[in-house]
Amino acid sequence: MSGAAAGKGEEGSETLVRRVPPCRIMGTMSATPESALPIRLNVDDSDSPSDVVDALFLGRFATGEQPYSHSSSLERVKAGATLLPPAAKVLRAARDDDRSATLAEGDGWTLLVSRWNRGADVTVTATSPELAQQILGQATDGALDEPEPQPENVTMGFWYVSPRRGPHRTTRQIAAGTWDEVRGNYTAPVADAMDRLMKVTPDDIAGRLLLLHGPPGTGKTSALRTLARSWRDWCQVDCVLDPERLFNDVGYLMDIAIGEDDGTSKGRWRLLLLEDCDELIRGEAKHTAGQALSRLLNLTDGLLGQGRNVLVGVTTNEDLERLHPAVVRPGRCLARIEVGSLTRKEAVAWLGTEEGCGREGATLAELYALRRGSGPASVPKQDSGADAGLYL
Numbered sequence: 510m511s512g513a514a515a516g517k518g519e520e521g522s523e524t525l526v527r528r529v530p531p532c533r534i535m536g537t538m539s540a541t542p543e544s545a546l547p548i549r550l551n552v553d554d555s556d557s558p559s560d561v562v563d564a565l566f567l568g569r570f571a572t573g574e575q576p577y578s579h580s581s582s583l584e585r586v587k588a589g590a591t592l593l594p595p596a597a598k599v600l601r602a603a604r605d606d607d608r609s610a611t612l613a614e615g616d617g618w619t620l621l622v623s624r625w626n627r628g629a630d631v632t633v634t635a636t637s638p639e640l641a642q643q644i645l646g647q648a649t650d651g652a653l654d655e656p657e658p659q660p661e662n663v664t665m666g667f668w669y670v671s672p673r674r675g676p677h678r679t680t681r682q683i684a685a686g687t688w689d690e691v692r693g694n695y696t697a698p699v700a701d702a703m704d705r706l707m708k709v710t711p712d713d714i715a716g717r718l719l720l721l722h723g724p725p726g727t728g729k730t731s732a733l734r735t736l737a738r739s740w741r742d743w744c745q746v747d748c749v750l751d752p753e754r755l756f757n758d759v760g761y762l763m764d765i766a767i768g769e770d771d772g773t774s775k776g777r778w779r780l781l782l783l784e785d786c787d788e789l790i791r792g793e794a795k796h797t798a799g800q801a802l803s804r805l806l807n808l809t810d811g812l813l814g815q816g817r818n819v820l821v822g823v824t825t826n827e828d829l830e831r832l833h834p835a836v837v838r839p840g841r842c843l844a845r846i847e848v849g850s851l852t853r854k855e856a857v858a859w860l861g862t863e864e865g866c867g868r869e870g871a872t873l874a875e876l877y878a879l880r881r882g883s884g885p886a887s888v889p890k891q892d893s894g895a896d897a898g899l900y901l
Contacts, residue, residue: 557603557605558601558603558605558610559603559604559605559608559609559610559623561601561603562601562602562603562610562611562612562621563610563621563623565600565601565612566612566619566621566632566634569619569634570619570634574636575617575618575619575634575635575636576634576636577634577635577636577637577638577640577641578632578633578634578635578641579632579633579635579638579641579642579645580630580631580632580633580645581630581631581645581649582628582629582630582631583628583629583630583631583649583652583653584627584628584653584679584680585627585628585653585654585655586624586627586628586629586652586653586654587651587652587653587654588654590651590652592611592622592624592629592631592648592649592652593611593613593620593622593648594615594620594644594647594648595647596615597613597614597615597620598613598614598615599611599612599613600612600613600614607625607626608623608624608625609622609623609624609625610622610623610624611624615644617635617636617637617640618633618634618635618636618640618641618644619633619634619635620632620633620644620648621633622648627654628679629652630674631645631648631649633645633648661684661685661686662682662683662684662685663682663683663685663734663737663738663741663746664680664681664682664683664741665680665681665682665683665734665737665746665747665748666678666679666680666745666746666747666748667679667680667681667747667748667750668747668748668749668750668751668755668765668781669749669750669751670751670754670758670761675760675764676760676761676764676765678747683734683737684734685734685735685737685738686731686734686735686738687735687738687739688703688704688707688735688739691728691731691732691735692704693858693859694728694731694851694859694873695728695732695848695851695873696849696850696851696852696855696870697855699846699847699848699849702844702846703732703846705844706719706736706843706844706846707735707736707739708739709740709843710743711743711778711818714778714820714843715840715843716809716840716841716842716843716844717808717809717819717820717821717841717843718809718820718821718822718823718836718841718842718843719780719820719821719822719823719842719843719844720822720823720825720836720837720842720844720845720846721733721822721823721824721825721846721848722824722825722826722827722828722845722846722847722848723826723847723848723849724826724849724850724872725826725872725874726872726873726874726875727848727849727850727872727873727874728848728872728873729784729824729848730784730824731873732848733746733782733822733824736780736822737780740778740780743777743778744777744778744779744780744820745777745778745779745780746779746780746782747765747779747780747781747782748781748782748784749765749781749782749783752783752784752786755783756800756801756802756804756805757800757801759804762804762808765781766808766817766819776818777818778818778819778820779817779818779819779820780819780820780821780822781819781820781821781822782822782824783821783822783823783824784824785824785825785826786823786824786825802835802836805821806835806836806841808821809821809841820843850869850870850871850872850875851870851871851872851873851876852870853866853867853868853869853870853871855870856870856871856876859876860876860879860880864879865879866879
């Protein structure tokens, strides 16, 4: 093999060592990306052509030939958008089951497009920061697909740790009913407490923790969606998909505490939603979860939360008596609401019939199951202003 040596690496893989002459001085283009840097690839059955494209893209940046990089993430790309600037020369193109990668170049720049489903990452390296920004702008100009906003929808962020990109935030349009539409899904004491919560403004905030607790299927998630709609003029709502990792990973916690404001004005509040965090806030949490509980409390009213307009919303199936006293101490909670089942009278009024309603009432999930005919009794479906999917 000319200019290269091949041999066996770890079991089940082949090691390819490419030996190439040093690349030319900064500001000139090497012949190809693969000749810009000695590359060692350990190839096994877990690798794909897209992984090779990613590795080749780094060559000119690593050597300093193109020392400037700019990148952009697009959540929804228009159908037919190539994400390539004019006069781009495609060097490599790979497509896997759920991802594609394209490597292209031009005069003084190299571009990598990684696409998945409707989203894409576009990264440019170049000989100057101005050129990198220019090429990135040309590649992404007009490529973002922005659906018409619907009045019943609310923009909600979702945080998670990506194996490829680390802490990452994506946004989705979530359907949410108004409070007037869904108020009847809650028993009277809960509805009264929610009345006050839905009307909260930044001037009313006294505590930073919002706690909803109660049995599964009583409508805690539905209430949070409606709350996001009620507060959308002044509060950005983000759901953390991996809360068990959040408070055990300081870097992840700092990324979320600093936040990603989506271009909104300074001073806008953020509500971080942590669902089903029983282990984190129950009475023995300090012993079993280590520093996780302390970091949660520090985010709500400690040094970490100082100067940050951050609220934390937590849902749990635990009884109030089992929660850690530090979580429910006076002054910490903006609201602490136990979301329970509807009484029998309320359940019968909601369903329009006594069939299937137990003597102790029913949860919202049970009532929707009855309405769909999948519960103990088959009841004809009736129209309702509340979405049947919003009862979790």
